[in-house]
Amino acid sequence: MLLIPRLKRMFRSEEMAKNLRWHATNKSTDLKLRHPVDSVTWDQMSHKYPSFAAEERNIRLGLSTDGFNPIDMKNSQYSCLPVLLVNYNLPPHLCMKKENIMLTLLIPGPHQPGNNIDIYLEPLIDDLNHLWSEGESTYDALIKSVFTLKAMLLWTISDFPAYGNLVGCKVKGKMGCPLCGKHTDSMWLKFGRKHVYMHHRKGLPPSHRYRVKKAWFDGHTKHGRKSRILSGHDISHLL
Incomplete structure (x- = not known):
């Protein structure tokens, strides 16, 4: 129509x-x-x-x-x-x-x-x-x-x-997040043979108690910060 x-x-x-x-x-x-x-x-x-x-x-x-x-x-x-x-x-x-x-x-x-x-x-x-x-x-x-x-x-x-x-962007693999791009935090599962995305704790407030809970998550503390969302200009430049 x-x-x-x-x-x-x-x-x-x-x-x-x-x-x-x-x-x-x-x-x-x-x-x-x-x-x-x-x-x-x-x-x-x-x-x-x-x-x-x-x-x-x-x-x-x-x-x-x-x-x-x-x-x-x-x-x-x-x-x-x-x-x-x-x-x-x-x-x-x-x-x-x-x-x-x-x-x-x-x-x-x-x-x-x-x-x-x-x-x-x-x-x-x-x-x-x-x-x-x-x-x-x-x-x-x-x-x-x-x-x-x-x-x-x-x-x-x-x-x-x-x-x-x-x-027209990647939505799977190592850089599977279209917002984070090359800064996507991905992890390769050796026996599952696929990428997974586990580092969501970086989006929590800096003092949040979940950041230091190793046993609850992947055995590591998380002190990073979430990535900035890419602007349209940044995405165009990367492409």
Whole structure:
């Protein structure tokens, strides 16, 4: 399904056009997270791009993808991969309803596309880039006028293997943490023949008693600090 015509068509309905403004006046005031509008990411993006946030009709999206077997046979390895977009402008009782989740791509099997998923995503990425940089002239049925509709992709939602294919980063092996990168604390199990990640105590406060509990963990005290989360610029430089 084409993304831009779908979004423009939503504003043709007065009721839907009103619901698409819900986020602007229903932010939580008690610091509890009831909707993505209450999240830190939403506020950060509004602060970073004030001109985008100033137009309450601009759309904020989440992208989710994962492969599944549509054939109800355990001996079949057929796998197709849907790419879904969720519209977070809508109130919580509407944004996750199936009629409001947009199926933008359905990549057929018999195998998952793996790292070649970026080829299939090119038309969707072009639409998202257009909606972000230029926008699309859209008629608003609620106020009977035309405005320039823009959209941003807030985040992606997927399991770890799909995340690795979608973002193009390592999610297994010695450097299996996409945030820590080369600073990932991994351990090779000689007899299990795989990497495991055991050094989570470094994220505790410096004085936490678990840091010195040798017998409870791997026989060592832990005095290190957790790594800084890599920025987009750092990740781009490493790649």
